Amino acid sequence: MHPALSVIFFTTLSGAGYGLLFWLGLYALAGLLPADRLFGAVAMVLALGAVSIGLLSSTLHLGHPERAWRAFSQWRTSWLSREGVAAVATYVPALLFGAGWVLFGSTGGVWALTGLACAILAVVTVICTAWIYRSLKPIPRWHNHWVMPNYLALAAMTGALQLVALSGLFGYSLPGADLIALATIVAAMLAKLGYWRFIDDDSPASTPESATGLGALGKVRLFEAPHTSENYLLKEMGFQIARKHAQKLRRIALAFAFALPSLLLVIALALPGAVAALCALLAAEIAMIGVLTERWLFFAEAKHAVTLYYGRSLAA
Amino acid sequence: MTSLPETTGGKRLGLVIDLDVCVGCHACAVNCKEWNTGGVAAPLTDRDPYGQDPHGVWFNRIHSFEVSGCGTSRTVNFPRSCLHCEQPACVTVCPTGASYKRAEDGIVLVNEDLCIGCKLCSWACPYGAREFDSDAGVMKKCTLCIDRIYNETIDPASRVPACVATCPTSARHFGDLGDPNSAVSKLVRERGGYDLMPEMGYQPTNKYLPPRARRTEAAEIGAAPQLAPVEPAPGAGFLGWVDRLLSNG
Numbered sequence: 001m002h003p004a005l006s007v008i009f010f011t012t013l014s015g016a017g018y019g020l021l022f023w024l025g026l027y028a029l030a031g032l033l034p035a036d037r038l039f040g041a042v043a044m045v046l047a048l049g050a051v052s053i054g055l056l057s058s059t060l061h062l063g064h065p066e067r068a069w070r071a072f073s074q075w076r077t078s079w080l081s082r083e084g085v086a087a088v089a090t091y092v093p094a095l096l097f098g099a100g101w102v103l104f105g106s107t108g109g110v111w112a113l114t115g116l117a118c119a120i121l122a123v124v125t126v127i128c129t130a131w132i133y134r135s136l137k138p139i140p141r142w143h144n145h146w147v148m149p150n151y152l153a154l155a156a157m158t159g160a161l162q163l164v165a166l167s168g169l170f171g172y173s174l175p176g177a178d179l180i181a182l183a184t185i186v187a188a189m190l191a192k193l194g195y196w197r198f199i200d201d202d203s204p205a206s207t208p209e210s211a212t213g214l215g216a217l218g219k220v221r222l223f224e225a226p227h228t229s230e231n232y233l234l235k236e237m238g239f240q241i242a243r244k245h246a247q248k249l250r251r252i253a254l255a256f257a258f259a260l261p262s263l264l265l266v267i268a269l270a271l272p273g274a275v276a277a278l279c280a281l282l283a284a285e286i287a288m289i290g291v292l293t294e295r296w297l298f299f300a301e302a303k304h305a306v307t308l309y310y311g312r313s314l315a316a
Numbered sequence: 317m318t319s320l321p322e323t324t325g326g327k328r329l330g331l332v333i334d335l336d337v338c339v340g341c342h343a344c345a346v347n348c349k350e351w352n353t354g355g356v357a358a359p360l361t362d363r364d365p366y367g368q369d370p371h372g373v374w375f376n377r378i379h380s381f382e383v384s385g386c387g388t389s390r391t392v393n394f395p396r397s398c399l400h401c402e403q404p405a406c407v408t409v410c411p412t413g414a415s416y417k418r419a420e421d422g423i424v425l426v427n428e429d430l431c432i433g434c435k436l437c438s439w440a441c442p443y444g445a446r447e448f449d450s451d452a453g454v455m456k457k458c459t460l461c462i463d464r465i466y467n468e469t470i471d472p473a474s475r476v477p478a479c480v481a482t483c484p485t486s487a488r489h490f491g492d493l494g495d496p497n498s499a500v501s502k503l504v505r506e507r508g509g510y511d512l513m514p515e516m517g518y519q520p521t522n523k524y525l526p527p528r529a530r531r532t533e534a535a536e537i538g539a540a541p542q543l544a545p546v547e548p549a550p551g552a553g554f555l556g557w558v559d560r561l562l563s564n565g
Contacts, residue, residue, distance in 0.1 A: 063433015
């Protein structure tokens, strides 16, 4: 699948934003979030800013961005529509939670409940995002049970890393945040390794033989393509990445998304205040580079069934 | 609405494509483009048509496959277009309601005024039926020539999709596949018509008829199993005398 940068930025940025909202909401519920207005303002601007920039960037690849509002109508059947509804719905408790924190200087009581609503809707939105891909049968590398855990774990991980970085900058040490960040890194890495192992071993049911129905007569090979230059189908769904490049990018993603951030977090645990904060900030930003690489690969390595008609295979 | 119509068992218009007869001439694709660039989905993108990198929207694409097995191989020409599925995921994934399946005849259409051009429907189609019109910013697809088949201003014989009307070998048949007694349904039964990628569960309306078994024995086409050996004709004249003289020598 063609790795469209607008969608890659959208899913990674909004994932981090919803991840941060999720942890902020839970920390407020646990009564562990400092009622510092400046901290609140920066945290909420960062979380909602990431979500909003992500959502806006996702409209960039539309043929008619001015009609984007119509996408809220088909939530009965469409995961994309559900995602839009969930994303907008999240703004309601998020803005209330932000108002309580920044305007009223409180993260407890009823404001903690808006935090909980934020956390729940953030999870729902990320699940909807994952299901947009998870539901597509023609793309076996997306239509599998590894996709949703990956999206959830990576959103939780990038959100937790932002939380640690942000609280460090304001001189707060949220109890358990370092360990939560480390745990989400491990969980996300296991999910990603599991996903890669799955797609490397998978042998999808659809083949050139089933696509043409000619399997009974023998092995099917493309003899002559319908057109001499690339068409929309091949540009959009026929993107190919060389195996050696994919392997290299996987190593880069592993290093930047998981290995370096966890190393920096461990260093931060051992060092005093300012240096630790710097390490945590570095960990959060390096992880974003890693997740962007991972998300690019998620698209680039996905193979679409229509390519079976163009002489390709869905297997690794 | 992107919810699928609840009624089932009614009229289901579609195509039956005979892979035994198709000669791969692309006439269906060309006539389809010609009609539809002036029809309801008009105009269809057509960039750099005579240049180095022509590209544009086509609702029909004609592939040719080599099928090899049992020591022989054969070429099968394979027209590919929208199958107007019973379970069209292209419709249900649409976030705006632009894509829909008609309850009355099962035709899958796009309302271009509602389409935001997110392309998700084209991702959801395993058959590559939908192509994005980069000029109009909306998705386009086969309409089963809805502006021909119900068109009362044209001759009744022409009220079939453009691809069917133009096929020089009658490899394409149009009819109601929801009616078990229709000519197309009978054809599907007689010839063992099948679905493409049934494992996807999209339940295509269009059916494909397999190439007939190849006749490899001479007797199967009425020829003698073996030709009689050719006896050398007795020579005549001067050259015949030379031939006999040299042959005997």
